[in-house]
Amino acid sequence: MPGMLLVIGGAESHDAGDDEILERFVLLAGGADAHLVVIATASLSPADREKEYAEVFHRLGAGRVTPLRLESREDANSDLAVAAIERATGVFFTGGDQLRITTVVGGSRVDSALHARLAEGMILAGTSAGATMMSSTMILGGSLASVSTTSVHTGPGMEFLPSVLIDMHFAERGRLNRLLSAVAMFPHELGLGIDENTAILVEGDVFEVLGRGTVTVIDAGKAIDISCSSAEPDGPIALWGAQLHVLPAGHRFNLTDRAPMRRAEEDHAD
Amino acid sequence: MPGMLLVIGGAESHDAGDDEILERFVLLAGGADAHLVVIATASLSPADREKEYAEVFHRLGAGRVTPLRLESREDANSDLAVAAIERATGVFFTGGDQLRITTVVGGSRVDSALHARLAEGMILAGTSAGATMMSSTMILGGSLASVSTTSVHTGPGMEFLPSVLIDMHFAERGRLNRLLSAVAMFPHELGLGIDENTAILVEGDVFEVLGRGTVTVIDAGKAIDISCSSAEPDGPIALWGAQLHVLPAGHRFNLTDRAPMRRAEEDHAD
Numbered sequence: 001m002p003g004m005l006l007v008i009g010g011a012e013s014h015d016a017g018d019d020e021i022l023e024r025f026v027l028l029a030g031g032a033d034a035h036l037v038v039i040a041t042a043s044l045s046p047a048d049r050e051k052e053y054a055e056v057f058h059r060l061g062a063g064r065v066t067p068l069r070l071e072s073r074e075d076a077n078s079d080l081a082v083a084a085i086e087r088a089t090g091v092f093f094t095g096g097d098q099l100r101i102t103t104v105v106g107g108s109r110v111d112s113a114l115h116a117r118l119a120e121g122m123i124l125a126g127t128s129a130g131a132t133m134m135s136s137t138m139i140l141g142g143s144l145a146s147v148s149t150t151s152v153h154t155g156p157g158m159e160f161l162p163s164v165l166i167d168m169h170f171a172e173r174g175r176l177n178r179l180l181s182a183v184a185m186f187p188h189e190l191g192l193g194i195d196e197n198t199a200i201l202v203e204g205d206v207f208e209v210l211g212r213g214t215v216t217v218i219d220a221g222k223a224i225d226i227s228c229s230s231a232e233p234d235g236p237i238a239l240w241g242a243q244l245h246v247l248p249a250g251h252r253f254n255l256t257d258r259a260p261m262r263r264a265e266e267d268h269a270d
Numbered sequence: 271m272p273g274m275l276l277v278i279g280g281a282e283s284h285d286a287g288d289d290e291i292l293e294r295f296v297l298l299a300g301g302a303d304a305h306l307v308v309i310a311t312a313s314l315s316p317a318d319r320e321k322e323y324a325e326v327f328h329r330l331g332a333g334r335v336t337p338l339r340l341e342s343r344e345d346a347n348s349d350l351a352v353a354a355i356e357r358a359t360g361v362f363f364t365g366g367d368q369l370r371i372t373t374v375v376g377g378s379r380v381d382s383a384l385h386a387r388l389a390e391g392m393i394l395a396g397t398s399a400g401a402t403m404m405s406s407t408m409i410l411g412g413s414l415a416s417v418s419t420t421s422v423h424t425g426p427g428m429e430f431l432p433s434v435l436i437d438m439h440f441a442e443r444g445r446l447n448r449l450l451s452a453v454a455m456f457p458h459e460l461g462l463g464i465d466e467n468t469a470i471l472v473e474g475d476v477f478e479v480l481g482r483g484t485v486t487v488i489d490a491g492k493a494i495d496i497s498c499s500s501a502e503p504d505g506p507i508a509l510w511g512a513q514l515h516v517l518p519a520g521h522r523f524n525l526t527d528r529a530p531m532r533r534a535e536e537d538h539a540d
Contacts, residue, residue: 147483147486171416213506214506241513243514
């Protein structure tokens with residue numbers, strides 16, 4: 001995939017001088033040459049979100065910003081919507097309810113156009129629900145109560161980023177147990193807990209951390225033992241020996257190797 | 271230390287039939303032969319807490335329950351208080367503010383008497399603040415915001431359980447980042463995040479998990495790289511390759527080996 005994904009943990013700053021995540025999005029989409037599309041389908045107040053992001057993207061120097069209002073599957077299958085995506089150098093999904101995105105956009109012509117544009121080098125960004133929906137399996141909800149098979153609900157995501165489970169507002173909403181529950185059941189998926197005003201920029205199989213908080217990576221594939229039973233759905237899960245990484249801005253992680261990258265490795269390419 | 275520690279993550283159930291943690295405390299302290307002492311120094315409403323615990327301990331069959339009101343260092347150095355501890359087979363510290371416990375009881379004759387009774391085989395229990403204070407270094411407070419050197423404040427605890435950092439209400443209050451911040455700075459301490467209505471029973475260098483939730487063990491001693499700088503106090507911390515265990519009821523963990531124990535190892539002793 002030659003395109004890039006910018007996966008934001010929610011509540012990214014829009015303040016001038018503190019908006020490095022959105023600034024990077026505008027820059028990577030082409031700056032003054034960018035054709036940005038804002039999709040606020042997840043939100044209950046799409047007009048407010050469209051206005052808000054158009055303002056900040058214009059201030060950050062984006063050449064063109066188009067709000068694309070997709071409220072029905074008919075919208076998501078329209079020639080107009082597909083044409084907007086085909087012209088886009090960057091698409092931004094706002095926060096809200098991730099199920100709104102899958103039910104309105106999933107399997108539509110816009111969905112296909114997004115995948116096609118990504119393959120051609122576009123950047124796809126999303127915050128909160130717009131971030132969660134990017135993985136092949138997404139977290140729909142859960143409880144903080146315990147690590148158990150019923151503590152987290154998952155469903156198929158939009159499949160832009162395979163092999164990970166993304167949780168957002170991670171530190172702020174104390175979501176460790178629901179992410180742990182998910183990766184304990186599905187250790188082939190790498191758990192990525194992204195704090196607010198924090199993002200990962202994915203290019204190929206490497207991501208870089210941007211923003212103020214940290215990204216918590218939980219690799220239950222390293223576990224020596226996991227016990228959970230679907231026969232006892234409320235029963236707690238035991239997870240022995242998972243690996244955990246905390247990555248602040250500037251750190252890079254290889255999703256294929258499932259390991260943080262040292263500067264030396266990065267320099268090795270030169 | 272022949273005695274036992276029962277370290278409860280707060281909000282343990284007092285309901286008949288669902289009070290296994292407190293039931294275990296009463297049983298281990300001697301049941302009908304138990305002389306229990308309740309110390310509610312951490313609480314702003316000590317009379318309420320004393321009454322509440324006396325009721326539940328009596329219902330659970332405790333022979334004798336004595337509330338020991340320690341409101342000043344003078345109280346904690348009194349002959350009466352020391353005599354109460356010397357007779358006790360089990361002592362219970364309620365929740366509240368852990369600094370109240372250290373400032374009133376720390377270094378007093380009661381403090382010495384508690385350590386002496388533990389060495390003789392007593393059981394010492396505490397919930398919430400009464401649990402946090404048991405380690406040699408305790409968590410005083412912190413923020414959820416990020417993993418950084420200023421995200422957690424620690425201070426010396428009452429030194430009943432060395433080599434660990436205890437955090438309580440762990441899942442319910444989303445305290446991963448503050449515990450991660452602490453163990454990243456002090457990886458020789460094992461991080462123990464104890465959920466509500468969940469406890470560890472420590473005997474020698476082994477603990478067993480009791481209750482409804484899980485205990486999250488974070489071992490930053492396994493980390494391959496940690497970077498944090500006291501020169502940049504608000505800067506985020508990077509932590510690569512920490513080990514994480516999630517342990518529900520019945521699981522045992524060896525604090526010296528820093529590893530969960532398999533049934534086979536336990537049986538090995540027979």
